[in-house]
Amino acid sequence: MTWYPLPPTMAFIDVVYRIVVLAKARNAEDAQQNEPRPAEHDLVAFLEALDEPTILKLEAVMYGGRDKNPNFRDLKAEVSDGKVDAIRTMVAKTPLGDYLAEGLVLAQQAFVDLEGEL
Numbered sequence: 001m002t003w004y005p006l007p008p009t010m011a012f013i014d015v016v017y018r019i020v021v022l023a024k025a026r027n028a029e030d031a032q033q034n035e036p037r038p039a040e041h042d043l044v045a046f047l048e049a050l051d052e053p054t055i056l057k058l059e060a061v062m063y064g065g066r067d068k069n070p071n072f073r074d075l076k077a078e079v080s081d082g083k084v085d086a087i088r089t090m091v092a093k094t095p096l097g098d099y100l101a102e103g104l105v106l107a108q109q110a111f112v113d114l115e116g117e118l
Contacts, residue, residue, distance in 0.1 A: 011115060012054070012057070012114045012115050013104065013114065013115075015050065015054065015058070016058070016061065016100050016101075016103075016104060018046060019043070019046065019047070019058070019096070019097070019100060020096075020097035020100055020101055021097075022039060022042055022043040022046055023043060023096040023097035023100075024097050025039035025042070025043075026039040026040045026042075026043050027094060027097075030094070040091070043091060044087065044091055047087045047090065047091070048087060051083075052082065052083040053117075055083045055086045055087060056076055056079060056080065056083070056086055057072075057076060057114065057118055058086070058090065058100070059075075059076075059079045059080055059086040059089060059090060060072045060073075060075040060076035060079055060103075060118060061099075061100055061103035061104065061107065061114065062090055062093065062096065062099045062100055062103060063075050063079065063099070063103075064102075064103040064106055064107070065098070065099040065100055065101065065102030065103030065104070065105075065106060066093075066095075066099045066102070066103075068102070068106065069106075070106040070107060070109065070110035070112060072103075072107065072112055072114075072118050073118045076118045
């Protein structure tokens with residue numbers, strides 16, 4: 001999979017969608033246990049290209065989806081110490097794509113605007 005730079009006005013939901021796709025490709029690589037791992041590299045590179053507020057929001061949505069907790073503002077306050085830690089945490093989650101997808105569903109059900117500040 002090839003990684004492309006972010007458009008300057010990429011919507012948050014599009015960011016989540018791209019991460020879900022990259023995470024699923026990474027999981028397929030894990031199942032094959034092949035080296036090198038271009039999908040994992042693409043996932044990390046994509047995350048590293050995002051700004052810190054977006055990364056921390058993604059982490060809150062991930063934990064919200066995992067824990068079935070739509071209180072993203074509180075989750076964001078409790079999560080990582082910064083961008084590098086958040087990326088490391090997210091990449092370590094095998095079901096990252098599933099957690100993010102579930103987090104989006106919870107946000108929609110709770111009428112949370114993920115495009116704005118949490």
